[in-house]
Amino acid sequence: EAQVTQNPRYLITVTGKKLTVTCSQNMNHEYMSWYRQDPGLGLRQIYYSMNVEVTDKGDVPEGYKVSRKEKRNFPLILESPSPNQTSLYFCASSATSGRSYEQYFGPGTRLTVT
Amino acid sequence: AQSVAQPEDQVKVAEGNPLTVKCTYSVSGNPYLFWYVQYPNRGLQFLLKYITGDNLVKGSYGFEAEFNKSQTSFHLKKPSALVSDSALYFCAVSVYGNQGGKLIFGQGTELSVKP
Numbered sequence: 350e351a352q353v354t355q356n357p358r359y360l361i362t363v364t365g366k367k368l369t370v371t372c373s374q375n376m377n378h379e380y381m382s383w384y385r386q387d388p389g390l391g392l393r394q395i396y397y398s399m400n401v402e403v404t405d406k407g408d409v410p411e412g413y414k415v416s417r418k419e420k421r422n423f424p425l426i427l428e429s430p431s432p433n434q435t436s437l438y439f440c441a442s443s444a445t446s447g448r449s450y451e452q453y454f455g456p457g458t459r460l461t462v463t
Numbered sequence: 464a465q466s467v468a469q470p471e472d473q474v475k476v477a478e479g480n481p482l483t484v485k486c487t488y489s490v491s492g493n494p495y496l497f498w499y500v501q502y503p504n505r506g507l508q509f510l511l512k513y514i515t516g517d518n519l520v521k522g523s524y525g526f527e528a529e530f531n532k533s534q535t536s537f538h539l540k541k542p543s544a545l546v547s548d549s550a551l552y553f554c555a556v557s558v559y560g561n562q563g564g565k566l567i568f569g570q571g572t573e574l575s576v577k578p
Contacts, residue, residue: 353506380566382566384568389472389570390570391467391469391553391564391568391569391570391571392507392553392555393568394565394566397565405555407565409508439506439507441507450495450497450512450514450557451497451509451512452509452566453509454499454507454508455506456505456506457504457505457506458505
């Protein structure tokens with residue numbers, strides 16, 4: 350089954366404690382992206398990756414890091430989480446070839462930073 | 464600046480009635496437009512998209528959307544709503560270019576369909 354998986358689904362942590370949210374896709378997609386969803390703001394892009402070892406900032410990158418060492422994985426790293434990073438996070442992937450740009454989303458990770 | 468607006472935070476309709484969820488956009492260049500749906504505790508699911516061609520686009524679960532270039536709108540419609548359509552709906556735009564599939568989302572519209 351074609352899918353994007355994220356782990357963990359729920360995470361409660363304290364300010365300053367480094368954490369990583371994993372994302373993996375099994376569709377051989379080149380493009381992967383992280384979004385955060387906040388009420389009234391929709392989804393905003395944090396970082397994206399066009400391919401292995403190619404990453405770039407999205408609209409709200411402050412406080413986040415990413416890496417793309419393998420095509421299927423795109424982890425999101427919060428080295429020193431703060432309460433304003435409490436949010437619902439989604440990983441997504443899409444194929445960049447051709448004219449089809451729909452993205453496939455993971456189930457989400459709800460993060461609470463206290 | 465590129466943006467998407469969904470002017471209604473919430474839309475309420477009775478089951479069996481037609482529904483419309485509104486979306487307007489502002490982008491430079493030709494827009495690629497999308498609708499996604501989010502059910503509680505789930506990720507976003509792709510409903511439909513407009514890339515080019517016919518202004519009326521048909522998608523999953525009986526939904527359709529009408530692209531109107533002069534009004535820069537891409538409203539989501541369904542002729543007969545179901546209770547199971549109750550969810551959060553997002554309109555998004557992606558400009559065709561080198562950045563691949565970057566999506567700019569509206570703030571979302573909560574659709575509530577009552578029996």
